[in-house]
Amino acid sequence: MTARDYATVESAMLEWAQNHGDRGVFTTDTQLQVISWNLWLADATGITPADAIGQPLLELVPSLVERGLDQAYREALAGQVKVLSHSLHRYILPSASGEQMPQRGQISPLSGNGCIVGTLTIVEDVSERVATERELRARIAAAERARVNAENASRVKDEFLATLSHEIRTPLNAVLGWTQILLQSRDFDKATVQRAIEVIDRNASAQLTLISDMLDMARIATGKVRLEIVDLDVASIVESAMDAVQPAATARDVRLTTDFEPGLPTIRGDRDRLLQVVWNLLSNAVKFTDPGGQVSVHAGTTGTVLKITVVDTGHGIPAQFLPQVFERFKQADASSARRHGGLGLGLALVRELVEMHGGSVTADSPGVGHGATFTVSLPIAPRLPASPSIATASATIPSLGGIRVLVVEDEADSMEILVRSLTDVGASVKAVTSAREALDALRDDSDTPTDVVVTDIGMPGEDGFSLLQELRKLPEDRGGRVPAIAVTAYATVDDRRRALEAGFVAHIAKPFAPNALIATIARTVGTRPA
Amino acid sequence: MTLTETQRDALVELLNIGFGRAGASLSKLTGQRILLDVPVVDIHPVAQLNESLRKVGVGNVASVHQVFSGPVAGDALLILDPSAASTLKELLTDEPALPLELDASSKEVLTEVGNILLNACIGTFGNLLQVPMSFAVPNIDIASLRSVVANLVAAGDAMRYALVVTAGFRLRDAEVTGYVVIVLTVQSLTTLLMAVEEWVVREERRP
Numbered sequence: 141m142t143a144r145d146y147a148t149v150e151s152a153m154l155e156w157a158q159n160h161g162d163r164g165v166f167t168t169d170t171q172l173q174v175i176s177w178n179l180w181l182a183d184a185t186g187i188t189p190a191d192a193i194g195q196p197l198l199e200l201v202p203s204l205v206e207r208g209l210d211q212a213y214r215e216a217l218a219g220q221v222k223v224l225s226h227s228l229h230r231y232i233l234p235s236a237s238g239e240q241m242p243q244r245g246q247i248s249p250l251s252g253n254g255c256i257v258g259t260l261t262i263v264e265d266v267s268e269r270v271a272t273e274r275e276l277r278a279r280i281a282a283a284e285r286a287r288v289n290a291e292n293a294s295r296v297k298d299e300f301l302a303t304l305s306h307e308i309r310t311p312l313n314a315v316l317g318w319t320q321i322l323l324q325s326r327d328f329d330k331a332t333v334q335r336a337i338e339v340i341d342r343n344a345s346a347q348l349t350l351i352s353d354m355l356d357m358a359r360i361a362t363g364k365v366r367l368e369i370v371d372l373d374v375a376s377i378v379e380s381a382m383d384a385v386q387p388a389a390t391a392r393d394v395r396l397t398t399d400f401e402p403g404l405p406t407i408r409g410d411r412d413r414l415l416q417v418v419w420n421l422l423s424n425a426v427k428f429t430d431p432g433g434q435v436s437v438h439a440g441t442t443g444t445v446l447k448i449t450v451v452d453t454g455h456g457i458p459a460q461f462l463p464q465v466f467e468r469f470k471q472a473d474a475s476s477a478r479r480h481g482g483l484g485l486g487l488a489l490v491r492e493l494v495e496m497h498g499g500s501v502t503a504d505s506p507g508v509g510h511g512a513t514f515t516v517s518l519p520i521a522p523r524l525p526a527s528p529s530i531a532t533a534s535a536t537i538p539s540l541g542g543i544r545v546l547v548v549e550d551e552a553d554s555m556e557i558l559v560r561s562l563t564d565v566g567a568s569v570k571a572v573t574s575a576r577e578a579l580d581a582l583r584d585d586s587d588t589p590t591d592v593v594v595t596d597i598g599m600p601g602e603d604g605f606s607l608l609q610e611l612r613k614l615p616e617d618r619g620g621r622v623p624a625i626a627v628t629a630y631a632t633v634d635d636r637r638r639a640l641e642a643g644f645v646a647h648i649a650k651p652f653a654p655n656a657l658i659a660t661i662a663r664t665v666g667t668r669p670a
Numbered sequence: 671m672t673l674t675e676t677q678r679d680a681l682v683e684l685l686n687i688g689f690g691r692a693g694a695s696l697s698k699l700t701g702q703r704i705l706l707d708v709p710v711v712d713i714h715p716v717a718q719l720n721e722s723l724r725k726v727g728v729g730n731v732a733s734v735h736q737v738f739s740g741p742v743a744g745d746a747l748l749i750l751d752p753s754a755a756s757t758l759k760e761l762l763t764d765e766p767a768l769p770l771e772l773d774a775s776s777k778e779v780l781t782e783v784g785n786i787l788l789n790a791c792i793g794t795f796g797n798l799l800q801v802p803m804s805f806a807v808p809n810i811d812i813a814s815l816r817s818v819v820a821n822l823v824a825a826g827d828a829m830r831y832a833l834v835v836t837a838g839f840r841l842r843d844a845e846v847t848g849y850v851v852i853v854l855t856v857q858s859l860t861t862l863l864m865a866v867e868e869w870v871v872r873e874e875r876r877p
Contacts, residue, residue: 208698219802220789225778227763228699244778246807269774276768
């Protein structure tokens with residue numbers, strides 16, 4: 141190969157490299173005049189090799205000076221290699237137009253025959269890498285947020301459990317305390333007994349509310365609540381709720397007032413659930429209003445929406461807590477020193493129930509100390525023929541004189557309440573503790589047939605459902621057709637439906653009001669109130 | 671081989687000039703005030719580096735490696751433990767760091783920081799010897815300290831020594847500690863120390 145051939149191949153190779161690089165490469169002499177400038181650079185910067193070659197670099201790309209990179213060239217001419225990261229420089233050469241290409245680079249001395257003859261600059265496009273890292277960072281941040289959310293949820297649950305434990309223990313303390321007093325006192329006056337019973341009753345009721353709220357929330361959370369939709373008169377619901385909170389309001393010296401627009405339309409909804417909504421809002425308002433204050437309820441229509449507004453003159457809601465007021469387990473003051481009891485479930489329940497009715501609920505407060513306003517909006521139903529009203533239990537307690545009741549209950553305390561309430565109104569009660577005993581009793585009593593069976597559902601061995609099945613297999617004269625009433629702590633709407641479908645004539649949830657059971661038995665055996 | 675007090679003091683002073691330059695460059699680059707603590711200098715046979723660097727931990731380390739040549743030739747490294755490396759990157763760029771193995775941006779930034787610091791340190795030796803030093807392109811490696819040291823031991827057959835220089839970066843109320851390691855043959859080290867002593871004499875004679 142001649143020197144000439146060698147030079148031809150070398151220049152061909154250089155030309156190829158100039159045109160086929162995946163990065164920008166340019167060289168300068170020691171005066172920083174551009175000696176070579178590849179095609180990649182022409183695409184990236186809009187400066188062609190023809191424009192660049194022979195030009196002073198720092199005049200060709202003035203931003204190098206503005207951004208302090210001229211120093212790197214001086215140091216390169218002194219023998220130093222400079223690497224330029226994307227993160228600290230963003231780019232080396234400005235893009236021709238549009239978005240700036242993210243770049244990294246390297247400036248090094250170019251040596252020949254043992255001395256520095258110029259500089260070599262390499263520029264790389266790092267768009268892909270930057271995008272990948274941005275995505276990776278976003279994913280890590282999302283995972284971190286998820287972790288924080290999970291931790292928060294877990295913390296809220298822990299706080300809730302602490303509150304729950306406290307709230308359940310508090311009424312139990314009163315119940316057990318007074319029970320101990322009653323058990324240990326030899327002689328006590330009637331007033332003390334009355335006081336004890338009132339305290340026990342009030343605290344047990346409070347605990348029942350807590351547990352009901354909690355179960356309702358759990359059922360709503362798992363989608364197990366079904367509404368029993370009927371036509372409803374809102375005024376009567378509000379009045380029922382007012383009646384229920386009146387004692388608490390009187391005790392706190394809080395005045396309750398109502399104001400109904402005339403001619404309120406009917407709405408479609410579940411009476412018990414809407415009563416629960418209004419009762420929750422009212423009892424909440426009473427709880428957070430100091431003596432001498434007032435809670436007023438207004439009901440009226442706006443367009444096709446019926447609005448129930450509960451306004452109180454109470455403690456108000458801090459602005460920063462307003463957005464969370466309907467969240468579960470939240471109370472503005474979650475500290476152990478908080479003044480108000482409760483699980484922080486009431487308003488969450490309200491929202492869930494109202495939304496199940498296709499409505500909405502909002503909270504507003506001008507600030508701490510200035511009261512609060514809760515507004516429930518419900519869609520107004522098209523006017524439908526009124527559904528037949530359901531007979532409510534009579535206020536008078538019927539007599540069950542001469543009625544023979546077979547009570548099946550495995551739990552002794554419940555049994556005692558059942559037997560006592562029924563014998564008090566004249567029923568003749570036979571009590572057994574299992575399905576097996578019940579069937580034996582029915583077979584044996586052909587001379588004095590049982591009028592009605594009152595049975596628990598959850599019992600060890602055979603439960604209330606299998607008792608009913610066995611019962612129906614008996615001959616008619618041996619109890620085969622005796623009506624059965626379920627009295628059970630399986631108290632959900634679904635449990636109720638299941639019991640009725642199985643053939644029970646009635647389903648009564650525990651804890652039960654004895655009068656409700658008596659009225660049901662009376663209805664079942666066709667006895668009229670005495 | 672050990673350093674005399676005079677040699678050690680002189681090296682600290684020289685390297686501190688380099689650290690000052692590096693801090694100034696980094697401050698200018700990032701727009702925030704970055705200082706480097708006065709270096710602490712020690713000397714060990716290369717084979718003992720594992721022992722003298724055990725503060726950086728037994729796991730993987732980030733090491734920026736740059737070969738330099740001239741009258742004094744050798745290897746210069748900036749070694750950081752992974753958490754120091756990530757912290758330094760985050761403080762310098764405001765970008766959250768990813769696990770180092772995946773984070774090309776972090777590696778690039780650390781390479782640039784190492785490049786600036788090593789150039790400044792070796793550059794002061796060049797100034798001292800009054801000859802320009804030449805440098806190879808720096809590269810970064812995430813590997814165990816043991817393997818980093820093993821590579822350095824294997825690289826030269828002659829007995830080599832390592833100057834271990836503690837580099838404490840101070841920025842944004844935080845402090846990140848790394849180690850500059852300068853590996854020299856006995857011959858290079860002797861040349862360097864002679865130049866250092868001559869410099870001391872020159873400095874002492876100054877009015």
